[in-house]
Amino acid sequence: MSNKMPNIPSLDLGSVPLIELWRGDILESLHRGHAVVARDSGEIVESWGNADAVIYPRSSCKMVQALPLLETGAGRDLRPEQLALACASHQGAHSHVTRVASWLNDMGLSESDLRCGCQDPQDIAERDHLIKTGGTPCQLHNNCSGKHAGFLMLNRHLKGEAEYTLPDHPVQTTILNTFEEVTGTSSPGYGIDGCSAPNFATKLSALAYAMAQFASATDSGSSRSRAMFALREAMIQHPDLVAGETRACTDLMRAMGGRAAIKTGAEAVFVAILPEQRLGIALKIIDGGVRAAEAAITALLIRHGALDADHPVVQRFLGPLTSRRGLHAGHTCTAPGFA
Known part of the structure; x- marks a missing residue:
């Protein structure tokens, strides 16, 4: 596969307002994007934007x-803990780092076999520990180290070469085949x-459709469903x-x-898998604003009955919005017509 894209329409084409931030009586920020809710049949239940x-x-x-x-x-x-790490974008906390290191050790591998690159831990306690002890961040702290441990395990099974992140490597071509099957499109x-x-x-x-398949999966279905x-x-x-x-x-x-x-x-993508509703959700905020993506997914989770609107986390x-002294400053809300 080439990384030279064909003529792809502009991302902002058909985008709509999804999230607003008001400070006082003035609309301070407006985030546009796209969102889709789908069933495992491919039916689009509802959508906003393109x-x-x-x-x-x-x-x-x-x-x-990880499939x-x-x-x-x-x-x-x-174990389930390792499967969760294979799907993770973790903080690089001690609990993450030690589990990935143990997983690699079980395979007879080490941090040097990873190809994800070093990253400063986002976890404050781990960051402070490294500073106090004179330690340095390593690839285990990379938020994708669990995914890459999974890549290494798959690579061992496929008997591939060490550079498993290359696009034409058997690990990545296998993932591409699966990705296209699950999304139902090339x-x-x-x-x-x-x-x-x-x-x-x-x-x-297509991404929402893939998530809907995860939502309807059972432990007694096909091998993919399991x-x-x-x-x-x-x-x-x-x-x-x-x-x-x-997080x-x-x-x-x-x-x-x-x-x-x-x-x-x-860059402000979010997905959700709702087993009770057998729905998949995918959204993208086109300005890459994470704050807006988190607000949008929260709104959709409430809309589809997965999250209680009165829960404090909402x-x-x-x-x-409050100031650091606790003064009321404004509010974040969904734009008219969204969720």
Whole structure:
């Protein structure tokens, strides 16, 4: 596959206002984007903006990238904690780093076998520990190190060469085949993600369709359905490993008490898997504003009955804004016509 894209329509084509931020009586910020809610039949339940906008899903599709790990049998003995890490964009906390290191050790591998690159930990306690002890960040701190541990396990099964992030490597071509099957459409190309792996572009509606399949998956269905079920349930059981303390993915999944799995992606992509409703959600804020993506997914989770509108966590993403002294300053809300 080439990374030279065909003529892709501009991302802002057909975008609509999704999230507003008001300070006092003035609209201070307005975030436009696209959002899709779909069933596993491919039916679009509702959408805003351009349902077929072509995007990079970035880390929101890690559960799709992890599917070959289970479908090939390479990860048949993995524990739910490891499956959650394979789908994670973690904080680089001690709990994340040690688990990934242990996983690599179990395979007879080490941090040097990873190809995701070093990253400063986002977890404050781990960052402070490194400073106090004179330690340095390593690839284990990379938010994608769990995904890459999964890549290494798949690579061992496929007997591939060491540079498993190359687009034409068996690991990545296997993932591409799975990605196109699950999204139901051919990817028009790829971009290189922050972790150096190819990230395959797709339509937003196709990404929502993929999430709906995860939502309807069961532990007694086809091999793909069982793999999807295992990954979905691992995320739901271990929200702390999927992201980390203070992160939207972790806090919202905890608030929903097992009713949904959600996953963010860089540049303001967000997806949700709603098993009770058998729905998949995908959204993209076109300015890349993470704050707006978190507000938009919160609104859609409430709209579709996965999140209680009165739960305290909601006000972190939608609701009043206060100054650092606690004074009322404004509010964040959905734009008219959205959710």
